[in-house]
Amino acid sequence: MSVVEELVRLSLRLGEPGQDLAILAEGNASALDGDTFWVKASGFSMSSMNAAGLIQVDLRHALDVLNGPDLDDAQTREALKQVRTDKDTDLMPSVETFMHAYLLSLPDIAFVGHTHPTPLLSLLATDQAESIARKRLFPDEIVCCGPATAYVPYVDPGLPLARAIKSSVERYIETWESTPKTIWLQNHGLIVLGKNRKEIESGTLMGVKAARVWLGALSSGQTLTPLTEQQVNRIHTRPDEHYRQRLLWQLKGTQS
Numbered sequence: 001m002s003v004v005e006e007l008v009r010l011s012l013r014l015g016e017p018g019q020d021l022a023i024l025a026e027g028n029a030s031a032l033d034g035d036t037f038w039v040k041a042s043g044f045s046m047s048s049m050n051a052a053g054l055i056q057v058d059l060r061h062a063l064d065v066l067n068g069p070d071l072d073d074a075q076t077r078e079a080l081k082q083v084r085t086d087k088d089t090d091l092m093p094s095v096e097t098f099m100h101a102y103l104l105s106l107p108d109i110a111f112v113g114h115t116h117p118t119p120l121l122s123l124l125a126t127d128q129a130e131s132i133a134r135k136r137l138f139p140d141e142i143v144c145c146g147p148a149t150a151y152v153p154y155v156d157p158g159l160p161l162a163r164a165i166k167s168s169v170e171r172y173i174e175t176w177e178s179t180p181k182t183i184w185l186q187n188h189g190l191i192v193l194g195k196n197r198k199e200i201e202s203g204t205l206m207g208v209k210a211a212r213v214w215l216g217a218l219s220s221g222q223t224l225t226p227l228t229e230q231q232v233n234r235i236h237t238r239p240d241e242h243y244r245q246r247l248l249w250q251l252k253g254t255q256s
């Protein structure tokens with residue numbers, strides 16, 4: 001399957017109406033393709049995605065913009081036009097293109113999915129979100145979403161958000177010595193990054209399940225018992241969990 005076909009399939013999965021991950025033109029996904037990447041064009045819906053709704057971007061050029069001077073709205077729009085590999089197209093890349101460029105430049109990352117799932121957004125609208133991002137309630141959450149989730153306080157979408165995500169991911173890598181699998185954006189949504197489409201799908205679905213578990217546990221009125229740091233580390237570094245992880249993705253691969 002080509003990169004574009006994989007990305008169309010991922011977008012359709014993330015946009016499935018029954019999943020409540022993204023509605024209307026919410027969310028976006030991207031995939032690395034050599035020195036370029038493909039990302040959702042602005043205004044398209046993931047639920048009806050096809051190859052015509054994707055746009056190819058020069059990775060190095062987009063990273064130069066990310067690491068360059070601050071831009072106002074008009075300059076950002078011009079920069080989004082300039083990073084396209086095809087300057088003649090009428091399509092504009094998603095406003096979150098610079099965030100995708102940064103995440104796809106990380107080692108071993110080839111796919112990124114960004115959604116606005118309702119249960120997670122409920123959690124991200126509370127003053128507990130940042131501390132919850134560092135906790136884990138059940139083992140499969142660690143397997144699919146990582147030992148903790150990188151957290152980004154609310155900032156304007158676009159270039160400011162891309163830069164805030166970069167800072168948060170750099171802090172995460174210093175702490176955990178690995179790239180995060182999941183990122184929470186305060187009052188906004190979820191980002192999942194991984195080597196392949198399956199990692200994005202499993203990280204997104206498990207991240208939403210974890211949000212539902214948190215909401216249920218918080219509303220129970222009972223004392224919460226998150227996994228201890230030792231328990232989290234044990235699963236995070238356990239060889240058989242890595243084996244399970246691979247198996248899970250292979251298994252899912254045979255079903256679709």
Ligand SMILES: [Zn+2]
Pocket residue numbers: 027114115116188189
């Ligand atoms: Zn968003």
